[in-house]
Amino acid sequence: MNWQILNLSMTMKNNLKRIVITGGAGFIGSNLSRKLLKEGAEKILIIDDLSTGKIKNIEDLMKLDEIEFIESRVEDVENLNKTLSNFDFCFHLAAGVGVQYIMENVSKALLTNIEATHLMIEACKVNNLPILITSTSEVYGVSNDKVWTEETKSLIGPPTKLRWSYAASKLIDEFLVLSEFNDGNLNPIVVRLFNIIGPNQVSDFGMVVPKFIKAALNGDELIVHGSGEQTRSFTWVQDVIEYFYLLANKKLYGEIFNIGQTEEISINNLAKLVVELTESNSKITYLPHEEVYGSKFEDPMRRTPSIDKIVNATGYSPTMEIPDMIREIIKYKKTNP
Numbered sequence: 422m423n424w425q426i427l428n429l430s431m432t433m434k435n436n437l438k439r440i441v442i443t444g445g446a447g448f449i450g451s452n453l454s455r456k457l458l459k460e461g462a463e464k465i466l467i468i469d470d471l472s473t474g475k476i477k478n479i480e481d482l483m484k485l486d487e488i489e490f491i492e493s494r495v496e497d498v499e500n501l502n503k504t505l506s507n508f509d510f511c512f513h514l515a516a517g518v519g520v521q522y523i524m525e526n527v528s529k530a531l532l533t534n535i536e537a538t539h540l541m542i543e544a545c546k547v548n549n550l551p552i553l554i555t556s557t558s559e560v561y562g563v564s565n566d567k568v569w570t571e572e573t574k575s576l577i578g579p580p581t582k583l584r585w586s587y588a589a590s591k592l593i594d595e596f597l598v599l600s601e602f603n604d605g606n607l608n609p610i611v612v613r614l615f616n617i618i619g620p621n622q623v624s625d626f627g628m629v630v631p632k633f634i635k636a637a638l639n640g641d642e643l644i645v646h647g648s649g650e651q652t653r654s655f656t657w658v659q660d661v662i663e664y665f666y667l668l669a670n671k672k673l674y675g676e677i678f679n680i681g682q683t684e685e686i687s688i689n690n691l692a693k694l695v696v697e698l699t700e701s702n703s704k705i706t707y708l709p710h711e712e713v714y715g716s717k718f719e720d721p722m723r724r725t726p727s728i729d730k731i732v733n734a735t736g737y738s739p740t741m742e743i744p745d746m747i748r749e750i751i752k753y754k755k756t757n758p
């Protein structure tokens with residue numbers, strides 16, 4: 422039992438009864454749906470085109486009266502403004518996601534991230550619906566600041582390094598919602614997510630933890646991109662959705678919040694940890710970034726958030742450390758390959 426979650430949830434009035442989740446068949450969105458149902462949601466409308474999401478993430482939920490699923494791109498939903506009438510809150514998660522997916526679908530992902538968000542903003546404005554948008558740690562680029570606060574300057578690379586298109590599109594999303602807030606037209610919350618992991622995250626789009634675990638369980642090589650000395654921090658998906666729930670209920674509009682963990686691990690040590698915890702004989706090998714993604718790629722050496730702002734605002738701190746998260750995911754993947 423997580424007493425921190427229990428205490429916070431018990432003392433908080435839940436205003437989230439009728440909710441829209443775009444990207445709700447995805448990794449984070451499907452976990453969010455489950456949390457909101459547990460907290461008494463009366464209706465959840467999921468809009469998802471299943472481009473990276475999976476129907477199996479929500480198959481059991483679709484049988485419930487509370488769930489309505491529209492299989493479509495946000496951009497193609499007929500009369501989006503009317504579809505979004507009579508809701509309390511919108512979580513906008515639909516986006517082109519994952520380094521590999523972005524590098525293979527640069528213009529498609531860019532347009533989705535900007536167009537879909539713009540349409541959602543207009544529909545939320547018409548319906549007076551608050552919206553939480555999911556931005557990313559990528560917006561900090563290769564900033565040299567030791568710890569990244571929400572005010573740290575963005576240092577993304579040149580447009581010739583197409584990797585930064587994802588960061589640029591998410592920054593545009595942030596500007597779009599914050600300018601509407603400034604004009605008094607919209608109640609947005611911006612979260613910047615730092616490498617979120619959890620059991621049902623898939624390995625198909627370049628996410629390092631599910632890729633390593635899959636390789637180790639299959640006895641395949643774990644391929645480290647670059648030197649492996651780059652460090653990352655990983656955050657448990659249940660902590661993320663707890664933050665979403667608290668931020669939305671506390672109505673912390675017009676603010677940006679980092680969501681992440683401050684504990685860092687190098688990709689080398691992550692690979693070793695996965696091999697150890699899976700008791701695998703897999704070898705760890707190395708590939709230069711250029712060989713994987715070509716010359717249009719560069720990678721930050723560190724990526725660590727300051728989470729003071731969100732911890733102070735919500736009273737909630739992340740609950741899981743890296744080895745425990747990896748153990749939980751391995752346990753899940755062994756029974757759900």
Ligand SMILES: NC(=O)c1ccc[n+]([C@@H]2O[C@H](COP(=O)([O-])OP(=O)(O)OC[C@H]3O[C@@H](n4cnc5c(N)ncnc54)[C@H](O)[C@@H]3O)[C@@H](O)[C@H]2O)c1
Pocket residue numbers: 443444445446447448449450468469470471472473474475493494495496513514515516517518533537555556557558613614615616617618
């Ligand atoms: N997972 C992370 O570490 C991480 C880090 C930073 C930001 N984010 C952001 O969090 C959000 C959720 O990411 P996730 O990890 O759950 O990824 P995901 O790929 O599992 O979820 C994204 C969902 O959006 C759907 N989708 C994509 N384009 C769409 C469109 N045009 N219309 C309707 N649906 C569409 C996909 O099918 C998928 O189900 C994304 O906005 C992502 O940018 C995630």
